[in-house]
Amino acid sequence: MIAGLPGVGKTSVASALAVRVNAVHLSIDAIEESILGCGLPRGRQVGVAAYEAARAMAELNLPLGRDVVVDAVNDSDEARQTWREAASATGGELRFVHLVVSDYEAHRRRLLGRDRGLVHVPEPEWRDVQSRRAEYAPWVDRHIEIDTSETPVDAVVECVIPRLAG
Template identity: 60%
Template sequence: MISGLPGVGKTSVAEIAAARTASVHLSIDAVEEPILACGLQRGWQVGVAAYEAARAMAEPNLRLGRSVIIDAVNDSEDARLTWRAAAARTSSPIDFVHLVVADSQEHERRLSGRDRSLAYVGEPTWAEVQRRRADYAAWSDEVLEFDTAARTVDEVADALSARVGAR
């Protein structure tokens, strides 16, 4: 479970780690995009629907013995409970990974130049990311944290690939 604020590199790390480990990669933004494209209003309910849709796709893959890498902001206890429950229902281990960009100027720079071609999800403003940071729930789980300003995406993906491969 790769977590963190928008712009920290979750999807980049998840894509590389999934390719290296032959894992299933599920991105909440990629799930949310078609939900919003159907005309539903952006908000809490669409976010919950995207998490639940990703969970519903993850569980059968976990039952088949596949590793699944989810990338999501995952900023609340309710969101994290989704993944704990999926792991429990499928008797699968779970690792929470939290990506950060400790240098706020670098984080803002990354956001300002980002275009993921998600017409409905869009790109958050720096002010929106700051609000999410202020509301980000403290971790109650053991969490692996990586600063993607201090380590390359490949270095983080290598560390995660080694962990997945060790299972």
């Protein structure tokens, strides 16, 4: 589970990690994009539906022996419970990797002009990220925290892989 605020590199790291360990990659933003593309109105229910859809896909893949890498903000304990339930239902191991950018100016710059090619999921603005940061629930689960401020994606993946095994 790759977690963190928008703009910390979740999708890039999750995608590279999934390739590296031959895992299934599930992105909440891609699922939300699909749901919104069907004409449903933007809102909390779409976010919850995206988490539940990703959970269902994870639960289908884990019993097949596939590792699953999910990238999602996971800013509440309720969101994190989704992944606890998936691990419990399948006997899978859950590992949280929380990405941060400690240099706020670098984080802000990452969001400027960012275009992930999504039509229905808007790019967050800095004030949106700051608001989410203020409301981000503290971690109660064991987790790996990595500062991606000046660390390239491949280096983050190299750091994550051995720590996931332990």
